Each structure stands twice: as C-alpha cells, then as structure tokens.
Amino acid sequence: MRVLIVDDEPELCAQIAETLKQQRYAVDVAGDGAAAVEKIFTDPYDLIVLDVMLPEKDGFSVLGEIRAEGKTIPVLMLTARGEIQDRVKGLDLGADDYLHKPFSMAELLARIRALLRRSHDQASSQLRIGRICLDINTRAVTLGDQPVNLTPKEFSLLEFLLYNRNRAVSRFNMAEHVWGDAFDPFTMSNNIDVHIKNLRRKLDDQAGKIIITVRGVGYMVKDEQA
Structure with a gap:
C-alpha cells in the first residue's frame, strides 16, 4: 500500500x-x-x-x-x-x-x-485466498497453519494483489504502489516477475493457480468462486 x-x-x-x-x-x-x-x-x-x-x-x-x-x-x-x-x-x-x-x-x-x-470494504484485518492468509495488523502471512517468511517487497506485492482480487493489475501499477518513486522503469518488469516467481515458490503456487499471469498486462489473484 x-x-x-x-x-x-x-x-x-x-x-x-x-x-x-x-x-x-x-x-x-x-x-x-x-x-x-x-x-x-x-x-x-x-x-x-x-x-x-x-x-x-x-x-x-x-x-x-x-x-x-x-x-x-x-x-x-x-x-x-x-x-x-x-x-x-x-x-x-x-x-x-x-x-x-x-x-x-x-x-x-x-x-x-x-x-x-x-x-476496500474489508471488515476483517485478514485477507484470504485459498489456504493463504495475510494479516494487515500483524503483517504476517500463513499458508494453512504454517508461517511464510516474505521479504518486505513480496509482502507488499501480495497485499496489493489481495486488495485487488479478481482484477488484473499491471506491472507498472504494482511497481508504483510497492516501490513508489524509487523504481526504474527499464528494469521494472523483470523485477516484478522475479518477485512474483519467489512469491509463488513460497506460497506453493508454482503452477500459477493463485497468482495468475494476465498476458500483456500483469497479474491477478482470483477467488475460486469468481
């Protein structure tokens, strides 16, 4: 955020x-x-x-x-x-x-x-998708009942995607919100992709079923019922 x-x-x-x-x-x-x-x-x-x-x-x-x-x-x-x-x-x-x-x-x-x-019409402090839970109060992420150790940038990317669930988010928009003014537009796309790759590995999402790639745009997380 x-x-x-x-x-x-x-x-x-x-x-x-x-x-x-x-x-x-x-x-x-x-x-x-x-x-x-x-x-x-x-x-x-x-x-x-x-x-x-x-x-x-x-x-x-x-x-x-x-x-x-x-x-x-x-x-x-x-x-x-x-x-x-x-x-x-x-x-x-x-x-x-x-x-x-x-x-x-x-x-x-x-x-x-x-x-x-x-x-964001979010009554609870917890953002959930599947087995993943991100608590915006404690700044902690769990997968099932196991804690997941994320870097600050990984956490911010996941938080931003969860706040925008069911909506495709561009790489540029992600970089603006997570890096602020301190991002290089020439390396931005590769940096985002590397962080998403690491996120998927830590969240047991190597197949990209939770964090979905939207070709030509960026990424999104999608509820199963959406």
Missing part, C-alpha cells in the same frame, strides 16, 4: 515515514500543500496523511481540491488544533478521520489500517 504524508515538520514526517516503512508500506512525503496536490494528481495513493496547517496551501484547501476532482482516496487529517469547528470543516470537506497532535505511532497505524480496510 502506498501512503503520502503531508506535513511541514521534517522530523515528524521522517518519524512517520520510518514507522510506515517498517510496516512494509511504500511512503512518499510532501512538505507543503502545493507539492502535495502535484503528487496526488500525478501518482496513485491508497491513503493520505494530511496536516491542516501547511505552507502554500493549507490542508483544507488540499482536501477540497482532491474531493472536487472526485478522488475518493482515504484522508486522515492531522491537527494541533482541537476546535470543534475545525473538525467539522474537515469532515464536511470529505476527511475520513482526524488525529490530534501529539499522537502515538501505534494509534496512527491503527487509524491507517482501519481506513484502508474501510476503503
């Missing part, structure tokens, strides 16, 4: 980014509202952590532009101000949740997980 952090406090941004990366999220950062809008309208994100008080454009303006263009990306707003009118304004503009500074990283992660589940 790819998250954009928008805050003008470099130390806080770095702390949030490191925490999310440890949880295997792909993370981008913007230090002001104008830079945030440019990124949001250029790159795909699964969630935005958006501070209210920003230079160039404040968080309310950024949120207003996002929703005015019909983007339904979940937005978690951060604010040092606790006034009810600020919360009401943000929610009226389309914010999905609010978190007051200072906050614990544990609470931030819990809010992010909840918003991602909600945005």
